[in-house]
Amino acid sequence: MQIRFTKMQGAGNDFVVLDETQGRLNLTPAHYRLLADRHFGVGADQILSVRPAPTPEVDFEYVIHNADGGEVQQCGNGARCFARYVRERGLTHKDRIRVQTRAGVITLQLTPDGEVTVDMGCPVFEPARVPFDTRGLQPVPQGSGQKWPLMLDGQAQAAPVFVSVVSMGNPHAVLLVEDVDTAPVAQLGPWIESHPRFPERVNVGFLQVVARDHVRLRVYERGVGETLACGTGACAAVAVGVRLGLLDHAVQVDTRGGRLRIAWGGRDADPVFMTGPATTVFEGQIRLPDTL
Numbered sequence: 001m002q003i004r005f006t007k008m009q010g011a012g013n014d015f016v017v018l019d020e021t022q023g024r025l026n027l028t029p030a031h032y033r034l035l036a037d038r039h040f041g042v043g044a045d046q047i048l049s050v051r052p053a054p055t056p057e058v059d060f061e062y063v064i065h066n067a068d069g070g071e072v073q074q075c076g077n078g079a080r081c082f083a084r085y086v087r088e089r090g091l092t093h094k095d096r097i098r099v100q101t102r103a104g105v106i107t108l109q110l111t112p113d114g115e116v117t118v119d120m121g122c123p124v125f126e127p128a129r130v131p132f133d134t135r136g137l138q139p140v141p142q143g144s145g146q147k148w149p150l151m152l153d154g155q156a157q158a159a160p161v162f163v164s165v166v167s168m169g170n171p172h173a174v175l176l177v178e179d180v181d182t183a184p185v186a187q188l189g190p191w192i193e194s195h196p197r198f199p200e201r202v203n204v205g206f207l208q209v210v211a212r213d214h215v216r217l218r219v220y221e222r223g224v225g226e227t228l229a230c231g232t233g234a235c236a237a238v239a240v241g242v243r244l245g246l247l248d249h250a251v252q253v254d255t256r257g258g259r260l261r262i263a264w265g266g267r268d269a270d271p272v273f274m275t276g277p278a279t280t281v282f283e284g285q286i287r288l289p290d291t292l
């Protein structure tokens with residue numbers, strides 16, 4: 001089958017966007033994996049599907065699949081690209097767009113400066129911080145650039161590494177580090193992502209607090225690996241920082257792919273607002289096997 005797609009990115013988190021407003025493409029997880037494949041397909045962190053509104057209360061349905069083919073509840077950077085996409089293709093003329101996701105309804109607001117602000121809903125914290133005994137980790141391969149025993153913030157980690165667990169509709173485990181550039185993302189990321197503690201797996205955020213209104217963040221994303229930015233990860237990380245008393249309520253989040261602005265009032269009933277860029281990179285067509 002031949003399908004048309006649009007390649008987009010938000011702070012370097014990249015997407016293949018599919019227009020299913022005129023009918024379903026009926027793709028399988030293997031099709032999504034092929035579309036996301038950076039050698040045999042288009043290449044993307046996630047595949048975003050734009051579908052008609054399932055109820056009168058919203059304008060569209062927003063469906064998200066990770067590069068591993070699995071469907072997930074939410075994607076923040078993708079939500080901003082979703083807003084750009086439906087406006088650029090004339091699927092709506094609204095500046096304020098409500099979309100149904102597996103995590104509930106979110107509201108996308110196009111701003112005059114060309115960025116997009118998204119009401120991402122409320123964070124849901126798990127009560128206790130979770131200790132991970134890193135002594136269970138295998139020593140890192142020589143030349144991997146990582147230090148063993150696990151060095152976190154310059155300290156050999158024999159003690160547990162603690163993570164804060166918070167949902168933005170999708171699950172996040174956030175740990176504090178002194179310097180994201182030397183954080184053991186390649187080692188701790190996959191280990192925590194697929195740890196039995198998280199039966200649905202989890203996105204793993206490495207948060208460096210620079211100031212009360214400024215953080216740096218790297219995220220090892222569930223079903224993808226490390227991405228250049230993670231919108232829900234930025235929301236989760238700021239919520240953890242605010243809840244730990246380390247951050248004010250409006251924070252600049254510097255990721256490897258760009259800058260996001262996150263605001264959260266600090267109460268459980270307060271939604272998290274995320275603002276950032278959304279860019280169309282190119283349009284294309286790809287031939288996919290009918291059955292995969």
Ligand SMILES: N[C@H](CCC[C@H](N)C(=O)O)C(=O)O
Pocket residue numbers: 013045046066072073074075076077078170171203221222223224229230231232233
């Ligand atoms: N990997 C995530 C989905 C995409 C999240 C990220 N790309 C964002 O911008 O929020 C998960 O499995 O929950």
